[in-house]
Amino acid sequence: MKLATIKDGSRDGQLAVVARDLKTAQLADAIAPTMQALLDDWDFIAPQLYDLYDQLNAGKANRAFDFDSKKCMAPLPRAYQWADGSAYVNHVELVRKARNAEMPESFWHDPLMYQGGSDDFLGPNDDILLASQEWGIDFESEVAVITGDVAMGSSPAQAAEQIRLLMLVNDVSLRNLIPAELAKGFGFFQSKPASRFSPVAVTVDELAGAWQGGKVNLPLRSTWNGKLVGQPDCGVDMVFNFPQLIAHLVKTRNARAGTIVGSGTVSNKDPKKGYSCIAEIRSLEMIEHGAASTRFMQFGDTIKIEMLDGNGKSIFGAIEQTVKEADPA
Amino acid sequence: MKLATIKDGSRDGQLAVVARDLKTAQLADAIAPTMQALLDDWDFIAPQLYDLYDQLNAGKANRAFDFDSKKCMAPLPRAYQWADGSAYVNHVELVRKARNAEMPESFWHDPLMYQGGSDDFLGPNDDILLASQEWGIDFESEVAVITGDVAMGSSPAQAAEQIRLLMLVNDVSLRNLIPAELAKGFGFFQSKPASRFSPVAVTVDELAGAWQGGKVNLPLRSTWNGKLVGQPDCGVDMVFNFPQLIAHLVKTRNARAGTIVGSGTVSNKDPKKGYSCIAEIRSLEMIEHGAASTRFMQFGDTIKIEMLDGNGKSIFGAIEQTVKEADPA
Numbered sequence: 284m285k286l287a288t289i290k291d292g293s294r295d296g297q298l299a300v301v302a303r304d305l306k307t308a309q310l311a312d313a314i315a316p317t318m319q320a321l322l323d324d325w326d327f328i329a330p331q332l333y334d335l336y337d338q339l340n341a342g343k344a345n346r347a348f349d350f351d352s353k354k355c356m357a358p359l360p361r362a363y364q365w366a367d368g369s370a371y372v373n374h375v376e377l378v379r380k381a382r383n384a385e386m387p388e389s390f391w392h393d394p395l396m397y398q399g400g401s402d403d404f405l406g407p408n409d410d411i412l413l414a415s416q417e418w419g420i421d422f423e424s425e426v427a428v429i430t431g432d433v434a435m436g437s438s439p440a441q442a443a444e445q446i447r448l449l450m451l452v453n454d455v456s457l458r459n460l461i462p463a464e465l466a467k468g469f470g471f472f473q474s475k476p477a478s479r480f481s482p483v484a485v486t487v488d489e490l491a492g493a494w495q496g497g498k499v500n501l502p503l504r505s506t507w508n509g510k511l512v513g514q515p516d517c518g519v520d521m522v523f524n525f526p527q528l529i530a531h532l533v534k535t536r537n538a539r540a541g542t543i544v545g546s547g548t549v550s551n552k553d554p555k556k557g558y559s560c561i562a563e564i565r566s567l568e569m570i571e572h573g574a575a576s577t578r579f580m581q582f583g584d585t586i587k588i589e590m591l592d593g594n595g596k597s598i599f600g601a602i603e604q605t606v607k608e609a610d611p612a
Numbered sequence: 613m614k615l616a617t618i619k620d621g622s623r624d625g626q627l628a629v630v631a632r633d634l635k636t637a638q639l640a641d642a643i644a645p646t647m648q649a650l651l652d653d654w655d656f657i658a659p660q661l662y663d664l665y666d667q668l669n670a671g672k673a674n675r676a677f678d679f680d681s682k683k684c685m686a687p688l689p690r691a692y693q694w695a696d697g698s699a700y701v702n703h704v705e706l707v708r709k710a711r712n713a714e715m716p717e718s719f720w721h722d723p724l725m726y727q728g729g730s731d732d733f734l735g736p737n738d739d740i741l742l743a744s745q746e747w748g749i750d751f752e753s754e755v756a757v758i759t760g761d762v763a764m765g766s767s768p769a770q771a772a773e774q775i776r777l778l779m780l781v782n783d784v785s786l787r788n789l790i791p792a793e794l795a796k797g798f799g800f801f802q803s804k805p806a807s808r809f810s811p812v813a814v815t816v817d818e819l820a821g822a823w824q825g826g827k828v829n830l831p832l833r834s835t836w837n838g839k840l841v842g843q844p845d846c847g848v849d850m851v852f853n854f855p856q857l858i859a860h861l862v863k864t865r866n867a868r869a870g871t872i873v874g875s876g877t878v879s880n881k882d883p884k885k886g887y888s889c890i891a892e893i894r895s896l897e898m899i900e901h902g903a904a905s906t907r908f909m910q911f912g913d914t915i916k917i918e919m920l921d922g923n924g925k926s927i928f929g930a931i932e933q934t935v936k937e938a939d940p941a
Contacts, residue, residue: 294652294868294869323623361692361868362692363690363691363692363730363731363732364729364730364731366729366801369798387795387796389796390796393796395796395797395798396798396801397727397798397799397801398726398727398728398729398799398800398801399727400693400695400727400865401692401693401730402692402693402866402867402868402870402871403692403865403866403867403868412764413864414764414765414864418864435741435743435938436743436938436940457864460864465797465798466716467716467718467719467722467724468724468794468799469698469724469725469726469794469799469800470726470727470797470798470799470800471727471798471799472695472725472726472727472861473860473863473864474864475864476864476865477865477866531802532801534802535742535743535747535786535789535802535803535804535805536729536732536805536806537731537732537806538731538732539623539690539731539732540623541731542731609764609765611765
């Protein structure tokens with residue numbers, strides 16, 4: 284099924300079921316008020332939502348309304364955990380190569396993962412408000428899963444059973460803040476502003492055969508200022524699948540319901556597949572020409588991130604946003 | 613006022629008002645169900661809780677019960693953000709010196725801060741369950757604040773107005789996992805298991821004169837296996853105060869209500885004040901004798917963290933925990 288969170292002025296919005304074709308939706312308020320409420324009690328609530336989803340797809344829902352992604356918050360507008368992996372190691376190797384840094388061999392078998400802020404996620408069409416374009420504004424197109432409760436020490440197989448929903452992510456990064464921040468040794472902080480998510484989250488059965496081996500085997504399309512710049516296949520060159528990423532997360536602690544785990548920037552070794560973040564094309568330019576010629580995002584730039592099924596239909600709806608200058612606090 | 617969250621089998625527990633002497637409490641269910649509900653709507657709810665607090669302290673509450681920290685969850689059992697600073701730069705310098713690493717001069721004016729996991733905080737008397745004592749189990753005694761909404765770009769003065777509550781923290785660390793993890797460049801992850809908090813959170817007015825300059829000017833007592841090993845003053849050698857730490861956090865994004873910001877391990881330059889984590893005494897031993905002789909925590913070890921007011925009364929109640937071996941998932 285497909286789910287969204289509709290803006291209503293509250294912090295958590297209202298949970299809605301969205302039709303498979305993304306044309307209509309119905310509030311799920313009689314079943315569960317919010318996405319977190321669903322995740323807290325999935326086994327009891329999800330079957331009721333599946334029933335509503337079937338009615339909606341059959342045109343038999345009694346309070347259906349036209350679905351509009353502009354009225355969506357992030358599916359989980361605030362979460363108790365956001366942990367982002369770097370499963371496409373090719374991307375990591377490329378970026379390091381561009382700055383003449385060797386990538387440790389261990390990166391091929393020990394996942395990179397950072398803990399991100401999760402208190403203020405933004406919706407699919409909300410502006411990307413930032414105070415300075417000197418920070419090196421970049422998009423990062425990713426896939427993420429939302430989990431149920433995962434116990435400390437769970438294996439990848441145990442973790443796989445707790446994958447509840449899939450989403451797309453724009454993990455906005457401030458490239459010019461990263462080197463100094465990582466040099467301090469404590470990881471990303473100011474270089475990672477609020478992340479943004481697709482209009483809808485979907486259960487894995489929505490992907491049918493495209494969900495295989497704990498990966499999404501479909502291209503992720505990134506369109507920057509109206510130009511398609513990347514369409515790498517998310518199932519290709521993903522060195523760690525989602526169950527492995529979750530198992531890495533829970534080595535020393537539990538992960539509780541509503542944990543979001545990201546894939547990291549999707550990247551294929553085949554350069555014809557384009558790029559899912561500007562840092563990658565700039566790295567390629569550095570390696571080939573000794574200097575990067577593609578600029579980072581400027582105020583007014585747009586970014587669209589979408590995934591289509593085998594019939595060319597949007598699965599998650601599109602993240603479609605404009606970068607704008609933030610007003611002072 | 614003083615607040616706690618009482619275990620009731622639910623994920624968020626029940627909000628309770630606790631008397632100043634920590635002897636009695638009353639559920640706040642008629643006013644707000646949970647700590648997060650309070651934080652989401654502080655201006656409306658807090659005055660009602662202050663009234664209940666006054667009644668409780670006067671012995672006039674109609675449903676008071678004996679307060680027992682063993683029945684407490686963390687005041688905020690799951691939070692949307694946990695960001696931990698390293699405001700006691702002395703501690704950072706010492707640990708680095710022990711491994712012959714120079715500390716950048718910038719650390720004295722640019723705060724170190726890491727994003728921690730916040731989905732599964734543990735209560736003041738919950739066991740510290742871990743799979744291996746080979747990980748180098750350490751306690752870290754800290755002070756933390758809980759904030760309201762803080763807008764992106766807020767100044768320290770603006771941030772100060774959003775400090776709602778104070779707590780004590782045991783930010784458990786796995787020392788032997790840290791070097792390899794930090795070498796990967798993405799900060800702490802598996803080396804930081806779930807953090808644990810004091811039984812009660814208190815408003816700043818509870819500290820009276822001890823809350824000055826955005827700092828808590830009182831000693832923090834750490835008792836390891838029954839021996840008092842540290843009582844550094846939290847107001848001394850704190851290079852960045854809480855408003856400055858929060859302002860650092862919101863440089864590129866908003867912080868939403870319920871954000872927890874930690875001070876980092878409390879540490880004074882005066883060695884007579886002892887230590888708030890084992891890594892610090894081991895660093896001193898390394899510097900003085902070329903080798904560390906104090907071991908990390910073993911299964912069965914206990915740790916107590918507490919802060920007393922000028923009259924020797926506990927302000928927050930005590931974090932008091934035992935390290936135990938976790939069962940396999």
